Amino acid sequence: MSSTRSKSGLARAFTLIELLVVIAIIAILAAILFPVFAQAKAAAKKTQALSNCKQFGLAFIMYAGDYDDTLLTQSNSDDLNDKGEFQYLLQPYVKNRDLFYDPTRTRKGCDTQLDPTGRCVGFAPNFGIYSYHNGNGIFHKSENDPGFPGSSMWRGRSMTEFAHPADTIMSGATNDTNMYTLTFYFQTGDGTGEGALRHGGQYPFSFVDGHAKTIKMARYSFLADGDDFDIMPQNGKDIKKYCYDVDAVQERTAGYGYPNPCGVVADMINQDRVKL
Numbered sequence: 001m002s003s004t005r006s007k008s009g010l011a012r013a014f015t016l017i018e019l020l021v022v023i024a025i026i027a028i029l030a031a032i033l034f035p036v037f038a039q040a041k042a043a044a045k046k047t048q049a050l051s052n053c054k055q056f057g058l059a060f061i062m063y064a065g066d067y068d069d070t071l072l073t074q075s076n077s078d079d080l081n082d083k084g085e086f087q088y089l090l091q092p093y094v095k096n097r098d099l100f101y102d103p104t105r106t107r108k109g110c111d112t113q114l115d116p117t118g119r120c121v122g123f124a125p126n127f128g129i130y131s132y133h134n135g136n137g138i139f140h141k142s143e144n145d146p147g148f149p150g151s152s153m154w155r156g157r158s159m160t161e162f163a164h165p166a167d168t169i170m171s172g173a174t175n176d177t178n179m180y181t182l183t184f185y186f187q188t189g190d191g192t193g194e195g196a197l198r199h200g201g202q203y204p205f206s207f208v209d210g211h212a213k214t215i216k217m218a219r220y221s222f223l224a225d226g227d228d229f230d231i232m233p234q235n236g237k238d239i240k241k242y243c244y245d246v247d248a249v250q251e252r253t254a255g256y257g258y259p260n261p262c263g264v265v266a267d268m269i270n271q272d273r274v275k276l
Helices: 016-066 236-242 262-272
Strands: 003-005 011-013 123-125 152-154 169-173 202-207 212-222 227-233
Touching: 016 123, 016 169, 016 202, 016 212, 227 236, 236 262
Parallel strands: none
Antiparallel strands: 003 011, 123 169, 169 202, 202 212, 212 227
């Protein structure tokens, strides 16, 4: 048994009570500090995700600078795997595939050609509100890909088309699986429960002018479109940030909200959605 010395210089053994008190103090300190460590770790991951998002958001802009001020064109051809998508097309500008993984997203089962582990990318470009086919985000509406029959392609917009670049989302965190999109469709890749929300609901986004920030997201059903689960901005005004121009009508001449301007459709979605 451990011992200490009294003032007389004689050794004195610790009592059982003293040992229990020390153990209790250590346990209390651990109970206090472990949550703090967990919060610090979560905050670090959120900061890393926001930094990643900003870096490849700037890569979009650099790409446009090299291609007549026009954003990249995406393809969803199975023959290309993810070589037709932003996480591959932007590699000459970032030279780091790890940037496209959200440190809080561990889902597997996605493309294995470039990543043998099949880890799912955690970010996606802004295809616009409501549907990735409509053409009201950073891409025009979907069209047939002449190089790959049966597949679709999305031509990137000219940077001059964005009416409010500082208030228009370029890319951000997604719950989609490949093909990765940032719309209110197909956001069930990580489930539909409360645990599907990462970063405490504060999702990182980059914007067309190059800055990045987080937006508070929440779970909704959007039964006006028959979709029982969507991840959307909690503040309805933030839905308009998916519009390349709030006054522009979507290019696809059909679907929910057509032919209203994008900003009006955003208000309609805010009114019709139901929080889960």
